[in-house]
Every structure is written in structure tokens, then in C-alpha cells.
Amino acid sequence: MDRREIAALLAYIGRLDPRTIRTDQGEARDQLAQWHELLGDVPMATPHGWDARVAARQHIRISPYPILPADVARPWEGYRRDRLGRHTDPTPAVDPDDQAAWTAALVSTRRAVATGSAQPAQYRAITSGQLDPDLEARLREVGSCIPPAARAALACYRPARATREAALAQGQPDALAVRCDWCLAPAGEPCRRRRVGLDGGARGTAPRATPHPSRADLAAAQQAQQPALA
Incomplete structure (x- = not known):
């Protein structure tokens, strides 16, 4: 998330939990800098199931303590682990003799899956049905x-x-x-x-x-x- 997205997330959290609102301009600036430093690599939302606002709302709904950046980063790390755990590397569409291109293709696919830009690729299960x-x-x-x-x-x-x-x-x-x-x-x-x-x-x-x-x-x-x- 960039600074604008962090500010939007803090404004959303402030509407749900007024305890997080900073009225002093300096404190608000420090809060924005702190959250951006800790959540800069966490996206606001992905096409496949992740939304930082949902994670924040879930914490505010079940926890009596004010929300911290870790309360958004922790669900994000769990989201990444779950997707990578369900992912099976497909065969890259590159020359297998080109080790650098092969590795780069695998890394690119895994990064897209981990960040929620692509769905995990899974082997198809054997299903029952009529024999040919x-x-x-x-x-x-x-x-x-x-x-x-x-x-x-x-x-x-x-x-x-x-x-x-x-x-x-x-x-x-x-x-x-x-x-x-x-x-x-x-x-x-x-x-x-x-x-x-x-x-x-x-x-x-x-x-x-x-x-x-x-x-x-x-x-x-x-x-x-x-x-x-x-």
C-alpha cells in the first residue's frame, strides 16, 4: 500500500474505532509514516480474496484492543502461506535448458500466486466417472x-x-x-x-x-x- 492507501485504511479504521483517530497533525503524520513503513508491502486488495479492510474490520469486531499494523500484516502472511501451500508449480513455457529463464518463470508464477494476482495451480484430482x-x-x-x-x-x-x-x-x-x-x-x-x-x-x-x-x-x-x- 502506498501512503494514499494507508491514509484511506486509517480513515476507514477510524470510523469503526474512534480510539485510533489522531487529532494532532504531528501525531497523525507519525501514525501514517509508521503504518506505511510496516505495511508498505501489503496490498490494499487483490483480485482473489484479500482485502485489508476486511482484516481490520475482523480485528475490531472480535478484539477489545486497538488495532495495530501487525493485526493487518498477520492475516496477510497467513493468506500468502495458504495460497503457496495449495500451489503446484506448472511447467514454465520456456526452454528447459535455459536455467535462468526457467527459474525466473517459476519465481514470477509463485510471486503472482502469493500476492493474489493469480490463482494457485493445482493438480486435478482423480474423479469417479464412466470409463471410456x-x-x-x-x-x-x-x-x-x-x-x-x-x-x-x-x-x-x-x-x-x-x-x-x-x-x-x-x-x-x-x-x-x-x-x-x-x-x-x-x-x-x-x-x-x-x-x-x-x-x-x-x-x-x-x-x-x-x-x-x-x-x-x-x-x-x-x-x-x-x-x-x-
């Missing part, structure tokens, strides 16, 4: 969105999932579809190898690549019951 019919037909055709070569390459990094997929491919029951009564692993989670210390307490629960036999038996029993129930 063409994509749905393609997924039914290939069976999975992961290519077979990629699935084979990932098998060594997720042995439990690879074992489950191999069992399903061979027509065996899905052991992970039921809860394990031995290690208490919930449905959908791999079995755990519980290590017991000398004091009887558990020392670790490393995941197993294969399910416990009792879990596989339970899955087979449930699979056998399904045709009978049908």
Missing part, C-alpha cells in the same frame, strides 16, 4: 494395462504378487482373497513371516512370497463351496 468404452474394450482384450514384458520384469521386485498371478493363471484358488488364520494377514495382503525372540515377543514380520498352506487350503475350500451354493 474404447478403453474398456481394449482392457478386456489385453487383460491388463501392464504389458506382459513389464510384468515379467517386475516379478522379481514383487514376488508375492507374481506368485499370486502365476497361481491364478494355472487355475488355482486365490489364497490372498481370504484372511490368513496363521499370521492374521487381511484379505489382499501377503502373508507375513513372524520371527519370535527369546522372550516370546515378535521381532519382525517380513512378507512371504508364498501364502501359508492353511490360507491356501481355506481359499480352496471356499472355492469348492461356491459351485455348491450356486
Whole structure:
């Protein structure tokens, strides 16, 4: 805010709280200089939700103490932090090999968001909706969105999932579809190898690549019951 805007803000505050009015010309000049020094980098209003008069009115409405410059600067800093916290840097429309231009574009965007000149850029959330019919037909055709070569390459990094997929491919029951009564692993989670210390307490629960036999038996029993129930 420049000095004219500070004077307008003080006049507005004086109408709401006469205690802030300075009748002496020297005191009024000193008050204007003090507020301008402390609030010179705070805008009067922005296109996206900030207004210094609203912050001043809110303080006067809920606080019995005369307003100070900090009572306007504090909400402004909170406004800036909130906007930057919700902002995700979009890809600058400059040459990525030009480091100076790239950095300048990011800084300019963040400054515009922080000062209320632009809205925060956020990633779009995944929303529920109808699946594209063409994509749905393609997924039914290939069976999975992961290519077979990629699935084979990932098998060594997720042995439990690879074992489950191999069992399903061979027509065996899905052991992970039921809860394990031995290690208490919930449905959908791999079995755990519980290590017991000398004091009887558990020392670790490393995941197993294969399910416990009792879990596989339970899955087979449930699979056998399904045709009978049908």
C-alpha cells in the first residue's frame, strides 16, 4: 500500500474505532509514516480474496484492543502461506535448458500466486466417472494395462504378487482373497513371516512370497463351496 492507501485504511479504521483517530497533525503524520513503513508491502486488495479492510474490520469486531499494523500484516502472511501451500508449480513455457529463464518463470508464477494476482495451480484430482468404452474394450482384450514384458520384469521386485498371478493363471484358488488364520494377514495382503525372540515377543514380520498352506487350503475350500451354493 502506498501512503494514499494507508491514509484511506486509517480513515476507514477510524470510523469503526474512534480510539485510533489522531487529532494532532504531528501525531497523525507519525501514525501514517509508521503504518506505511510496516505495511508498505501489503496490498490494499487483490483480485482473489484479500482485502485489508476486511482484516481490520475482523480485528475490531472480535478484539477489545486497538488495532495495530501487525493485526493487518498477520492475516496477510497467513493468506500468502495458504495460497503457496495449495500451489503446484506448472511447467514454465520456456526452454528447459535455459536455467535462468526457467527459474525466473517459476519465481514470477509463485510471486503472482502469493500476492493474489493469480490463482494457485493445482493438480486435478482423480474423479469417479464412466470409463471410456474404447478403453474398456481394449482392457478386456489385453487383460491388463501392464504389458506382459513389464510384468515379467517386475516379478522379481514383487514376488508375492507374481506368485499370486502365476497361481491364478494355472487355475488355482486365490489364497490372498481370504484372511490368513496363521499370521492374521487381511484379505489382499501377503502373508507375513513372524520371527519370535527369546522372550516370546515378535521381532519382525517380513512378507512371504508364498501364502501359508492353511490360507491356501481355506481359499480352496471356499472355492469348492461356491459351485455348491450356486
